[in-house]
Amino acid sequence: xxxxxxxxxxxxxxxxxxxxxxxxxxxxxxxxxxxxxxQLQNDxxxxxxxxxxxxxxxxxxxxxxxxxxxxxxxxxxxxxYKETDFGFLQRFYEWNxxxxxxxxxxxxxxxxxxxxxxxxxxxxxxxxxGVDFTDTVFHDKQLTMNGSLDGIYRIMVKQGxxxxxxxxxxxSICSTKQSPxxxxxxxYNVLSLTELKGYAMMQFSWMLLKTYGKGNFSKEAEIMKNxxxxxxxxxxxxxxxxxxxxxxxxxxxxxxxxxxxxxxxEITRLLQGYIENEVDLNADGTCMENCAAYQYTExxxxxxxxxxxxxxxxxxxxxxx
Numbered sequence: 001x002x003x004x005x006x007x008x009x010x011x012x013x014x015x016x017x018x019x020x021x022x023x024x025x026x027x028x029x030x031x032x033x034x035x036x037x038x039q040l041q042n043d044x045x046x047x048x049x050x051x052x053x054x055x056x057x058x059x060x061x062x063x064x065x066x067x068x069x070x071x072x073x074x075x076x077x078x079x080x081y082k083e084t085d086f087g088f089l090q091r092f093y094e095w096n097x098x099x100x101x102x103x104x105x106x107x108x109x110x111x112x113x114x115x116x117x118x119x120x121x122x123x124x125x126x127x128x129x130g131v132d133f134t135d136t137v138f139h140d141k142q143l144t145m146n147g148s149l150d151g152i153y154r155i156m157v158k159q160g161x162x163x164x165x166x167x168x169x170x171x172s173i174c175s176t177k178q179s180p181x182x183x184x185x186x187x188y189n190v191l192s193l194t195e196l197k198g199y200a201m202m203q204f205s206w207m208l209l210k211t212y213g214k215g216n217f218s219k220e221a222e223i224m225k226n227x228x229x230x231x232x233x234x235x236x237x238x239x240x241x242x243x244x245x246x247x248x249x250x251x252x253x254x255x256x257x258x259x260x261x262x263x264x265x266e267i268t269r270l271l272q273g274y275i276e277n278e279v280d281l282n283a284d285g286t287c288m289e290n291c292a293a294y295q296y297t298e299x300x301x302x303x304x305x306x307x308x309x310x311x312x313x314x315x316x317x318x319x320x321x
Contacts, residue, residue, distance in 0.1 A: 028185070030192045033076070034232065037196060040068060041203055041225075048210050049218060062125050062211050069204050070116040073109070077197060081106055081190050086183075088172035089165055094155045101148040102191075105198045108136070108143060112201055127212055134205035146224075149198050152191060153231045157238050162187070166246045174253035181246040188239050192232075199228050274316055279303040281320070296321060 027035070044065060081102050089095040115133050119125050137145050155161050165187060169180035176183055202224060206217040255263050278287045281297050297320050302310035 028189065030189045030196070031236075034192065034196055037072065037200060038225075040072075041200075044068060044207060045218065045221065048207055058211060059125070062208075065204070065207055065211065066116060066119050066125065069112075069200070070120070072200065073113040073116055077109075077193065079190075079193060081194060085190065086165075086187060088168055088176060088183075092161075092164065092168070094159065094161050094164075098152055098155050098161070098191075101151050102194050104143045104148055105145070105194050108145070108201065109197045111136075112204075130208050131212065131214070134209055137201050137205045145198050145202055149195055149228075149231070152195060153235065156191060157231070157235050160238070162238055162242045166242050170247050173250065177250070177252065179246075179248045179250040181243055181248045182250070184239070184242055184246050188235075192235070195228075195231075199224070274313075274320065275309050276316075276320065277303065277309060280310055294320070 047061060047064065083090075083099070086095070112133070115129065118129070136143075162184065166180050166184050169176060169178075169183040173180065178186075203221055206221045206224075209215060210217050258264050260266060276299060278289065278294070279285050280299055280301055280303055281294050282289075283300050285300075285303060298318070299310070299316050299320065302315075
């Protein structure tokens, strides 16, 4: 009875954490998402590390593992990095290295989503496909996941590329149409979410291998978590300094070539002189009053084709003051 209660309690905790993430003061959306995931991860490891003598069905544990990560991949972490997002950085060699790692992680994340979806097409989870995915995460010759995360951190933080990016954003404000501070905030979000995806896939792989009895992996997962937290903390410290110094100004720059109706509008005939005979200022067609009688009137026509004024100018369709 007590063993079943342990299992049920963990599952309830997972569901609660998934829908009610803590919101630390000053945290960005990606920071909140990271905190939420780390709590989910801790709860999953708690479930996996329950005494092997406990009455817990392996299939149920795997189903919970697959469900948690499927929801993250399909419902929550759907934003994708696009090359055009930070086009102003394309001329830098360092950014091209970072971008290569971003695309590599994103490609594997897409494969991860497909893998998770396929696991729910049959009643039993495909062990061979699961082990094959973990092998890709840890041993793929084209992508070393931990190496990619270290590479992004080395360039952006250790080499201080965030500072260079902020300066370039200031020089590129006409093309980005956003303030340098906004661009740094977006850059941080994109990099952080991509790093979180890579880290989550590694943690998932350790967990899955453990459910298949391939090893314990708790120590490896703990070391990986500590490294991830250290990178995150140092990144946030650096970004705070960058954001404090980044310009918050934004403006719309003039184009190289103006086109009427597209880049500007022209106001014409705002003020103009207008001469009208008295006979055309009243409906009776008379010339018996003075200027004081026509404080507010309009043009009533062009008397017998009079050629001196009305036939030689465009008629005023508004009011005459």
